[in-house]
Amino acid sequence: MKIEVGVIGAGAMGSGIAQVAATAGHFVKVVDTNEAMLVTAKKNLESFLAKSVEKQKISSEAADAIAARIEYVRELKKCASCRLIIEAIVENLEIKQKIFSDLEAIVSGDCILASNTSSLSIASIAASCKDASRVIGIHFFNPAVLMPLVELIPAISSSPNVLLDAKKLIDSWGKITVVAKDTPGFIVNRVARSYYGESIRIYEEGIADFVSIDWALKQFGGFKMGPFELMDFIGNDINYKVTESVWEQFFYEPRFKPSLTQKRLYEAKLFGRKSGKGYYSYAEGAIANEPNKDEKLGKEIFERVLAMLINEAADSLYLQLATKEDIDLAMTKGVNYPKGLLKWADEIGVNKVYTTLVNLYNEYKEDRYRPCVLLKRMAQSNATFYAKN
Numbered sequence: 001m002k003i004e005v006g007v008i009g010a011g012a013m014g015s016g017i018a019q020v021a022a023t024a025g026h027f028v029k030v031v032d033t034n035e036a037m038l039v040t041a042k043k044n045l046e047s048f049l050a051k052s053v054e055k056q057k058i059s060s061e062a063a064d065a066i067a068a069r070i071e072y073v074r075e076l077k078k079c080a081s082c083r084l085i086i087e088a089i090v091e092n093l094e095i096k097q098k099i100f101s102d103l104e105a106i107v108s109g110d111c112i113l114a115s116n117t118s119s120l121s122i123a124s125i126a127a128s129c130k131d132a133s134r135v136i137g138i139h140f141f142n143p144a145v146l147m148p149l150v151e152l153i154p155a156i157s158s159s160p161n162v163l164l165d166a167k168k169l170i171d172s173w174g175k176i177t178v179v180a181k182d183t184p185g186f187i188v189n190r191v192a193r194s195y196y197g198e199s200i201r202i203y204e205e206g207i208a209d210f211v212s213i214d215w216a217l218k219q220f221g222g223f224k225m226g227p228f229e230l231m232d233f234i235g236n237d238i239n240y241k242v243t244e245s246v247w248e249q250f251f252y253e254p255r256f257k258p259s260l261t262q263k264r265l266y267e268a269k270l271f272g273r274k275s276g277k278g279y280y281s282y283a284e285g286a287i288a289n290e291p292n293k294d295e296k297l298g299k300e301i302f303e304r305v306l307a308m309l310i311n312e313a314a315d316s317l318y319l320q321l322a323t324k325e326d327i328d329l330a331m332t333k334g335v336n337y338p339k340g341l342l343k344w345a346d347e348i349g350v351n352k353v354y355t356t357l358v359n360l361y362n363e364y365k366e367d368r369y370r371p372c373v374l375l376k377r378m379a380q381s382n383a384t385f386y387a388k389n
């Protein structure tokens, strides 16, 4: 069914989400208080569509039709007839709450109000509405046009029908949806923390330099980007802030503790690619050091980081954050992991992963290495996450 969709915020995420909705055939209203952002969003869309026509990915008629379906406006009241509104404005709870309560006064009773927030609780945003049951999290990944995954996050107050309707709609846009509990970082931004955190820890201990750690994870894990390359790509400012926020919101859980290494990079504005320097230099002609391709060391590094990732995925399953299928889908489709982590655990053996974690815990006596109780029970009974064929 083609409905009118509202997108609030014409930044990186809002403009992408609007494009996805318009491509799926919906009429879209994009609202931003900043005129310049609206102009840029329109220009970027036009140039994206022109390139797609040039590469013969779509016809020029189809491109024109997509562009014609999006209207760029300054006032929220233009969204009065929208049946779904996705908010993608600045990550600030008070400002988001104000938008949601303003929107509720404008739209009809059956309009779903969604937030694309990465780090705020959906419950706290929904609390600003008289009818909190209509509010849900719909979390796209950047860039929204290319990334297939969308996390759906019902809040404690969301109506089950709102989740069903949102899922039906976003699935029809060609996205892969997973459902996550309203907890910090949802699935991807929580489970992926160990990829960065444990790699930095290995670097801080002097076990290997970051070039060699990147090499180990690509070589033995098949990851497309090593953790340090990826942090530089995402931006050390964004990556650090997500880590800090997840850690704080989990009441300072040691597994998510940020590192001083990354904090210093952030403070020094060594954000990565976008600032020209992060862990690596992106200056013209800059050459990275050669990795130490010691196979034994590389495998140890990979096994340690993977065990930490699997521990987080298992803990997420144990605490009913999402189904095992959705946890695995989220990591393969949201951050391009080569395999779902729980499936990976089955392949290498839950007992082996558990032993790696126990050894780390015994060595360091730090809570960050505490194995999930689910892994422990599974290791004891030689169980697997998925049925054995």
Ligand SMILES: NC(=O)c1ccc[n+]([C@@H]2O[C@H](COP(=O)([O-])OP(=O)(O)OC[C@H]3O[C@@H](n4cnc5c(N)ncnc54)[C@H](O)[C@@H]3O)[C@@H](O)[C@H]2O)c1
Residues within 6 Å of the ligand: 008, 009, 010, 011, 012, 013, 014, 031, 032, 033, 034, 037, 087, 088, 089, 090, 091, 095, 099, 116, 117, 118, 119, 139, 140, 141, 142
């Ligand atoms: N950038 C990412 O990688 C990413 C990924 C997933 C989710 N998110 C989330 O999406 C949201 C938007 O992120 P972004 O990176 O697109 O931000 P952005 O800074 O690129 O864009 C935000 C836009 O919102 C506009 N805005 C601010 N206040 C407004 C208001 N009151 N009314 C209307 N427009 C307003 C700004 O003018 C700006 O154009 C955030 O909640 C963020 O956490 C971001």
